[in-house]
Amino acid sequence: MDGFPLPSQIGDVPGAEDWRSMYPYFTRFQPEDDKRFWFYNSMHFPEPMPAFDTVTAEIPYQAIGSNTARLFVFPTTLGIEHRIVNGRVYITANPVLDPAEVERRAAAFGPRAAHYYENWDALYEGWKERLRGLINEIESVSVPELPEWEPESAVFSARGVSQNHYLLENFRKCLDLYSRAWHHHTEMLMLGYGAYVVFFQFCTEAFPEISDQAVARMVAGIDVIMYRPDDELRRLARLAVELGIDDLFADGADPGQTLSSLTDRGDSGRRWLDAFAEARDPWFHVSTGDGFYHHHLSWNDDLTVPFAALTGYVAAVKAGTLHDRPTEELRAERDRIASGYRSLLSSAEEQAAFDQMLGLCRLVFPFVEDHKFYCEHWFTTRFFQKVKAFGALLARFGVLAEADDVFQLRHTEIDQALSDLSLAWAAGSPPLGGSHWPPIVAERKRMLKVLRDWSPPPALGPVPEALNDPAVRMLWGVTSERIESWLHPSADEVVGVAASAGVVEGTARVLHDVNEIGSLREGEILVCPVTAPSWAPVFGKIKAAVSDIGGSMSHAAIVAREYGMPAVVGTGDATRRIRTGDRIRVDGDRGTVRVLEGHGSSEHGPEASS
C-alpha cells in the first residue's frame, strides 16, 4: 500500500543537522508517533520556525486543546499535538472514537456549549472588552532601561527593588499575556466553527455537490472588521484629493517624507494628518501577515504598505475609478443564494431546520471573522514589538548583535540571557552572553536558510481510515480527497482549495511580500504565500489569486469571491513551484493550478525577511 513517510524516516536536512537545538524537547517526534497520521500545518507555518516563533505553536495548541477537551468538553475531539522536524510544524488531532466516551462527554458538553450559543452577543461584547484590556496591558509592559544609576526617586520613594528585577518579570508578563490572548482566541472560536461544521454538513447532505464556497457565501458577513483598514485607506485617499494635497502621494514616495511634507501644507495638511491619526488607531494595527511569525508587522510598524496602497487609491480617485464595496449588492447576493438553496429543499420541515442552522452560523460569524483582528493582528503585532524591545536592550548591552536576533532564541533562552544581563548589570561586569549567543544566533540563521529549501512531505504516517476531527476538516481542509492528492501529486499541477469559481489563464506574478505590490502589472495572476487585509488593494489589478495558505473562508477567498475572480488557496507550495512569468491556468472550480508554459525566471522574488 502506498502511504506517506513515517516520522522516523525523515532525515536531517544536510547542512542543518543541528536543527533540534532550536526547539524544545517536547516538539520532537517519538518512536510511537510512527503509528499516527500527521500533516504539515502549512496554513499557519509555511516557513521554517525561528526558535522564538515556536511560541506561536506551543501557546495556541495548549489553548485550543484545553478549550475543546477540558473546558467545553467537545464530545468527539480532544486537543491537537504538534511536532517539529527540520523546522516545520506537523500536527495531529486526537479524536474521541469510543461511542460510550462520546456519550459521557456529550452530557457535559450540552449545557456548557448551550450557555455560549444562547448568550453569544453579550459574551462577545465582554470578550472584546477583555481583549482590549490585554492589548492595553501588553502595550504598557515596560522594558527596564538599566541606567548606570537608579534615579533618586527610586530611593526617595523607598522603592527598594531595582530595575533588573523587572527584566524577567516583565518579559514573562509578555508571554503570560500572549497565553491569555490565545485562551480567549479559542474560547469562542471552536464553538463558532462547530456551528459552521453543522450547517456545512447539512448542506452537503442535502446537496452533495454543493461547493465549500457556496456554503461560505451563505454565511459570510458583509460588515466585518477585515474590510475596515482598506475602507480607511479609500477614505484617506478621497480626503487627500478633496484637500488638494494628492500631489504628495506619488509612486515610490517615502512615507516619512510624505508625512513631514504634510505638516508644511497648512490647514489642509493638518486636517489630513488628524484623519490619518484617527484611522491608525486601531485600523492600522492590521498585520501584513497572519500573526504567526515575528516578521509579520502591522501597518503601523511599517507604513510603506498602506502608503503604497494609498498612492494607488489617490490615482484611482482622480481617475474616477475608485469604488466602494457594493455592500447592498453583496447582501442581496448572499440572501439570494441562501433562499435559492432553501427553496430546493424537499420539505417545510427541512427548510425550518435550515433556517435555524443558518441563523446560528450568522449569529456566531461576526466573532469568527473579526476575532483575528483583535488576536492575530492587533495583540500579536504588539506582542512581537514588545519582545523586540527586550531584544533591543540585549543588543544595547552587547548580548545580541541586533534587536531582531532575539527571535533566534527560545523564550526559555531569553530568560537565561536576561538573568545573565541582570547579574552583569548588578555586578558591574559585561554580560557573558556577549560571547555565548552571537555565534549561536548566526548558526541558527544559517540553518533556517538551509531549511527553507527543504520541501516537507504534506503528511507523515499511516493514512487514517476516517478523519473524525472537525477542526482538522474545517480549519485545515484535510479531507480524504486532499490526502489522495497528496499521495498522487501531479507534476505540473498545484492542488489547493477551490475558493472562488471560474477558470482563467494568464501570467503569474509571484509576490512573497505585500511590499512588492508595486511590481504587479494589470491583468496578472497573483501567486503569494498568504493574503491579509493589507493586500486588499491588489485585487483591483489582478485576474486571479493563488495562495500557499488559507481555506474557503480565508481573506484571499472572500475578497476573490467579491471581485468575482477565480481563486485557489491553501496550495501549500504554489510560490515555490510557480515562477513569475509562467503562463498558468487557475481553475477555481476544482482548486487546481496548472503551469502551461514555464517561461518564468528561476529567481525567487525577495523572500519575506526573517
Next chain:
Amino acid sequence: MTELTQPLSEAGGAGVAGVAGGKGASLGELARAGIAVPDGFVVTTAAFTAALAAVDPDGSLRASVEALPADDVPLIAERAGAFRERIRAAPVPREVAAAITSAYAATLRSPDISDMSPEEPDPGVAVRSSATAEDSAGASFAGLADTYLGVRGAASVLEHVRRCWASLYNDESVAYRRRIGVPETGLAMAVVVQRMIAPRAAGVMFTRSPVTGDRSVVAIEGTWGLGSALVAGDVTPDSFAVSKVTGEITARRVSAKERLHAYSPGAHGVTVSETPEHLRREPCLTDAEIVALASAARRVEAHYGVPQDIEWALLDGDAPAESRVVFLQSRPETVWASRDAAQIATPLPRPADHVLSRFTRPL
C-alpha cells in the same frame, strides 16, 4: 378521423394525446414551451394502426406474442423476429404513404434552424421511434427502440418508418413487456421524423446529478459532433456541473474523446472516425455554452415541474450560445425520483440543539 401525421409543433397537444407517442409528444411540448427542436413531423399511432391492420387483421399475431412466456428467450426471438419481418415486408397503406410523403416534403421546405448547407436540397432526416408506453416516469424503455440518422428520399423514409414500427417487436422490448406484464393490445408505435442537424457538440444532461441525486445542479455530458457517440458508449464524454443557485460551473472534467460521430448531408451522411488530435482533449463546450444549456434545462424542468433527463445538441456558428441550443428529447428523470431520501433534518427546540446533537456522534 385521427390524422396520420402531425407537425411536430402540434404533437402531443391538448385533444390529440396518445397519437404521437412519448417522444413525439414530448418534442411537441418542448417546441410549444419555446425550446428549439429540429423541425419535423410525427407519423401518428393511427398510421401504425392502419398499417398493422393490413399485417395482422384479426389480432392473432399479437395474441401469440402476448402468450409468450417471459423467460423463453429462443421462442421470443423466433416469434418476434417473424412478426418484425411481416411488418417490414408489407407495403405501407396508400393513404398513409401519401400523408408521410407530403409531410416529408413540407419538412424539407421548412426554414432550417441550423442553416446547414443552404445549397443542399436534401439535408436528410432522422427517423425515430416513439412508442406509447415508453418514456414515462414509471417505466423507462430507454435505448430499447430505434433511431435512424441521415435518411434521404421519400422511399427511404417510408422504409425506415416501417423499421421503427417493427422495432415495437424487438426481442428485448417484447421480453421486457412480458416480464412486467404489459398487454399487447392497444400498444402502438408513432414515429418522429426530423430534419438532420450537424451539431458542433451534443450529449445528455440531467437537471439533478445522476451520480448523487443533488437537485441543486444541472449535470451535462457532451462530446464533439453527434450525441450518438455518447449514447452508444463509443466515447468518454466531457462532463460539467452547473449550480442552479449561483449559476457557476462547479465541476468540469475534460476527457480524451477518441471517437467522433459526425454528420454531413450528401453522400457521406453519418461518419464514425478518430477525433482529430487537436480536439480530443479540448472541452467540447465553452463556458457560455455550458451556461446556456443549463439555463434551457432549467426552463424545461420548471415547465414540467420535475427533474428532466435531456438529449441536447449545440449548433455550429457564431450566433450567441443560447440561440444554438437544440433539444432532441426531454423526459422525467426516473432513477432518483424513486429513491428520494427521507428528511435530512427537522427543526429542534433551540437552534443550538443542532450543534449539540451533531457532536454527540463521531463525524
